Amino acid sequence: MRKNxxxxxxxxxxxxxxxxxxxxxxxxxxxxxxxxQVTALIGPSGCGKSTFLRCLNRMNDVIDICxxxxxxxxxxxxxNDKGCDVVRLREKIGMVFQKPNPFPKTLxxxxxxxxxxxxxxxxxxxxxxxxxxxxxxxxxxxxxKDRLHEPGxxxxxxxxxxxxxxxxxxxQPEVILMDxxxxxxxxxxxxxxxxxxxxxxxxxxxxxxxxxxxxxxxVSQRTGFFHLGELIEHGSTDKIxxxxxxxxxxxxxxxxxx
Amino acid sequence: xxxxxxxxxxxxxxxxxxxxxxxxxxxFCEEAxxxxxxxxxxxxxDHAESVIKDDEKIDKFETLIExxxxxxxxxxxxxxxDLRETVTALKISSDLERIxxxxxxxxxxxxxxxxxxxxxxxxxxxxxxSNVQKQLKxxxxxxxxxSSSMAMNVWESDEKIDxxxxxxMQEVIKYLKENEKNLDDGTHLLFVTKNxxxxxxxxxxxxxxxxxxxxxxxxxxxxxxxxxxxVTGEK
Ligand SMILES: Nc1ncnc2c1ncn2[C@@H]1O[C@H](COP(=O)(O)OP(=O)(O)O)[C@@H](O)[C@H]1O
Ligand SMILES: [Mg+2]
Numbered sequence: 001m002r003k004n005x006x007x008x009x010x011x012x013x014x015x016x017x018x019x020x021x022x023x024x025x026x027x028x029x030x031x032x033x034x035x036x037q038v039t040a041l042i043g044p045s046g047c048g049k050s051t052f053l054r055c056l057n058r059m060n061d062v063i064d065i066c067x068x069x070x071x072x073x074x075x076x077x078x079x080n081d082k083g084c085d086v087v088r089l090r091e092k093i094g095m096v097f098q099k100p101n102p103f104p105k106t107l108x109x110x111x112x113x114x115x116x117x118x119x120x121x122x123x124x125x126x127x128x129x130x131x132x133x134x135x136x137x138x139x140x141x142x143x144x145k146d147r148l149h150e151p152g153x154x155x156x157x158x159x160x161x162x163x164x165x166x167x168x169x170x171x172q173p174e175v176i177l178m179d180x181x182x183x184x185x186x187x188x189x190x191x192x193x194x195x196x197x198x199x200x201x202x203x204x205x206x207x208x209x210x211x212x213x214x215x216x217x218x219v220s221q222r223t224g225f226f227h228l229g230e231l232i233e234h235g236s237t238d239k240i241x242x243x244x245x246x247x248x249x250x251x252x253x254x255x256x257x258x
Numbered sequence: 259x260x261x262x263x264x265x266x267x268x269x270x271x272x273x274x275x276x277x278x279x280x281x282x283x284x285x286f287c288e289e290a291x292x293x294x295x296x297x298x299x300x301x302x303x304d305h306a307e308s309v310i311k312d313d314e315k316i317d318k319f320e321t322l323i324e325x326x327x328x329x330x331x332x333x334x335x336x337x338x339x340d341l342r343e344t345v346t347a348l349k350i351s352s353d354l355e356r357i358x359x360x361x362x363x364x365x366x367x368x369x370x371x372x373x374x375x376x377x378x379x380x381x382x383x384x385x386x387x388s389n390v391q392k393q394l395k396x397x398x399x400x401x402x403x404x405s406s407s408m409a410m411n412v413w414e415s416d417e418k419i420d421x422x423x424x425x426x427m428q429e430v431i432k433y434l435k436e437n438e439k440n441l442d443d444g445t446h447l448l449f450v451t452k453n454x455x456x457x458x459x460x461x462x463x464x465x466x467x468x469x470x471x472x473x474x475x476x477x478x479x480x481x482x483x484x485x486x487x488x489v490t491g492e493k
Contacts, residue, residue: 214335241337243474253337255269256262 007034010175010205011056016070018051018060025051027229029070033175033222038197038206040216040237043226044257049209052226053177056207057093058086074175091118094168098180100160102152102167107144110152110163111135114171130170138166139196158189165196169204176200178208182215194219213253217241225249269334276326276347280354283319284398287354290316290361291394291457295387297368298450299380306365316358323351342474346467350401353460353467357394360453360460367446379433379447382426386451389419390458397464401471409468412461413477419458426451 002009011033018026026048033039041049051060058079060066071078079089091114102110111131112121121127131148135141140162144155152163161181168176178197182190197206197219210216216223217237224234225248233246244250251257264270290309297306327348330336336344393412400408427448434444469477 213337217337242341244338250338251262254264254340255266256264 002032004032004034007037009033010035010074011207012071012073013052013055014071014073016052016055016068016072018048018055018069019067020063021065025229026055029231031224031231031234033205033207035205036201036203037222038201038208038220039222039224040220041207041209041224041226042211042213042216042252043232044252045211047226048229049226050179053095053179053207053209056175056177057090057095058084059095061086091171092173093175093177094171094173096161096164096168096176096178096181098183100157100164100184102155102160102163104151104153106149107135107152107155107163108148110167111170114167118171120171134166134170137169137200138162139192139199140166156189158185158192161185161189161193162196165193165200169200173204175205175207178206180209180211183211190215213241225252227252272326272330272334273336273340273343276323276330276343279319279323279326280347280350281398281402283316283323283351283354284394284401286312286316286319287357287361288391288394288398290358291387291391294361294364294368295384295391297365298371298375299384301373303369306368309365310362313358313362316355320351320355323347342471346471350464350467353463357457357460360457364450364453367450370442371446372440372443375443375447376433379426379429382422382429383447383451383454386419386422386426386458387454389415389422390454390461393419393458393461397461397468400465401468404468404472406469406472409465409472410477413465413469416458416462419455423451423455423458 002012009032013029013031013033016026016029017024029052041052043049051066054060055068055072056074056079058068060068068080070080072080074089074093077084103113105113108131111134112127115121115127115130121130132141132145135144140159143159144163152160155163161184165176165181182193185193194215197208200206208216208219210219220237222234223237223240225232225240225244225246227248233240233244233249235245240249241253244253264273290312293305294309296302297309327344330340330344334340393415396408397412399405400412430444430447430451433447434441437444466477469475
């Protein structure tokens, strides 16, 4: 793995173009994602943040008209190569979505689902442990330990989102992708997720798409600004929010757009 | 400020308003310093008294600017250039407030000075003060024009003020030694000189803020220093 200053580079996007049919959604994106850091992707709606995020675990494969070109190198391996095992890739690169989407099953089953498919537990006891640690890491254990066999859909919005995060981390991914994970949550639930993100970055590399500039500033160490399918500027969050190089970046984060 | 206006007009207005209050406050400081010096050179106590009275206006601006900054931070969460505008306004206003205080102190001492001061002392004092006045004017212009090069010039010329201050103090000390009866005058003049020099220092602080405001970077390195200041009259 290459280094960028002090941190290792976990993911390298090289000359990435994405098309939906004839319409190009991303233009020649080059971005290094640092390991054990939180990278925030910001930009106006439709600028391609989600599209880029989906490139990182080949989620665009499920969209028929979507075509991805260029390289996404993770651990020195280009995941766009034919030989890539997509199921294993998604085990390593987990994802959390905008709306909490627990399965219509019990809390326990929500978490054990992934480890079961990936054959990660040899016994009931081992699975119990995975469920417990995942919930603990997602800061949800104390709130739900007495109702593990109740449906996940019975939780509050913030709890459901933490359940989804617990589900994502149950398979020990190296990278967690989050697409506007707090946009359906109230400020307290949002703060809990943000605190959790800070905790999770010790063991995972996190990339978060957010439409809240304040959230990007709060949770991330690196920020990338997208506009009309181009990556306009990226760098330390500090720099982007105090003294960005590009006028478009400045106009966007100071609310002077369009 | 950036060329493009904010999408939210009232936010734009608030930042403009903050900016114009700094300019106004700076104008009052220039006036106070000008009058304080005139009061010495022309022995006009009306000038000195108006400086003392008007300092209240400058203090009020500081309070107003502080409230505006707190409101902007709490309600608008300024970022990038807006953040730098907001934070530097707070710091600049506190330097300007000190400049006002020092001008007031000069005026209070002026009222106690003998009517007939030796010309060479007044001249030495004017040499320092006219430089400081020029600096203050330049830095307010630099703020208005968002000019980092002008700010840098002001910052670099502080050295000259330090040197002129020391020359002036040497003159006053010589006077003190030769006129033991005029101990009061000599002491007041030492403080007046020191106060003018400190106004220069606050002007240099403002220069650092203007430079940061415009470039987002801090002026690097030690402040330019003239000869070591004389603190006491002893050798
Ligand atoms: N499934 C899709 N089919 C066709 N076009 C899409 C699809 N998803 C996204 N796009 C288009 O790609 C562009 C980028 O969208 P998206 O990545 O969702 O932006 P963001 O997440 O920044 O709001 C938009 O113009 C959008 O209309
Ligand atoms: Mg999106």
